[in-house]
Amino acid sequence: MRRARQQERRGYSSLSSGNPKSDGEEVQPKQDSTRDTSTPTQGDSSKAANEGSFHFKELYENPWTIPNYLxxxxxxxxxxxxxLIVEQYFHASLGLFALAGATDLLDGYIARNWANQKxxxxxxxxxxxxKILISALYISLTYAQLIPAPLTALVISRDVALIAAVFYVRYKTVPPPITLSKFFNPCYATAQLKPTLISKVNTAIQLVLVAASLAAPVFHYTDSLFLQSLWYITALTTAASGYSYYHYGKKTVEVLNNRK
Structure with a gap:
């Protein structure tokens, strides 16, 4: 009886130490419950494929700000x-233009002083x-014979070229696959424009010429030397502004994604 118990204890000890059974049967090795980390899974491979890729959702921003509404x-x-200009309602158009100028000043002030509005x-x-406002004003003022047609053609040509450049930058910075909904989605910003100094000066001079031209029939100075001088100054700054964008090129655009 005592000998039988000792043999039974020896059998248990041989099993616990991982030795083969006494009757010749081999003990199967215990299967590892964890996966071999050296073998990539499907999720790991897709993650590796997307490593370094651009996530479009990271560019999301709220477009419904007060400056954007303005x-x-x-x-x-x-x-x-x-x-109003074509119909020669110059008093009303001058007042409405002053309102448009006030919205321009206000949206810039809000964007500079409130970070969540930028x-x-x-x-x-x-x-x-x-550019849309200036183009409409120059075309209508040319129709009303208050601004010469060659100057309007120069202003419109520069603005069309800049708008085309904006669309090109948008196309190059939107991550593929590029779709119309993604391209025109205002919630996703891919680049930020930095206007040149001469461009800011030119915009101000163009608006001064518009205001002076609108006021000319009201205050009766349509053939003044002052107005004609503004034509040449506007033409000069418009050409200089267009050249500045061509000269500085990429320095006027800040790409917000990290694609290479």
Whole structure:
């Protein structure tokens, strides 16, 4: 009896130490419950494939800011102002132009002083609104024979070239696959524009010429030397502004994604 118990204890000890059974059967090795980390799984391989890729959602920003609303209001005023000028309602158009100028000053003030109101979209929308408004005003003022046609052609040509450049930058910075919904989605900012100093000066001079031209029939100085001098100054700064964008090129654009 005692000998039987000792043999039974020896059998248990041989099993616990991993030795083979006494009857010749081999003990199967214990299977590892964890996966071999050296073998990549499907999720790991997809993660490795996407490593370093650009995540479009990281560029999300809120486009519905007060400055952006003011920019859109300025765009909406452009055809109204054009109609009033063509119909020679110069008093009303001068007042409405002053309102549009006030929105331009206000959206810039808000964006500079409240960080949550500043957006990359606004950096493109603000000059775009100015260009749409100026183009409508110059065309209508040329129709009313208050601004010479060659000057209007120069201003429009520069603005069309800049707008085309903006669309090109957007196309190059939107991560693939590029779709229309992604390209025109205002919630996703991919680049921020930095206007040159001469461009800011030119915009101010163009607006001064518009204000002076609108006021000319009201205050009766349509053939003044002052107005004609503004034509040449505007033409000079417009050409210089267009050249500055060509000269500085990439320095006027800040790409917000990290794609290479």
């Amino acid at each position: 920019c859109m209001a300025r765009i909406a005023l452009a055809p109204v102002l054009g109609y 957006s990359a979209l606004g950096s493109a929308l603000d000059p775009l609104a100015d």
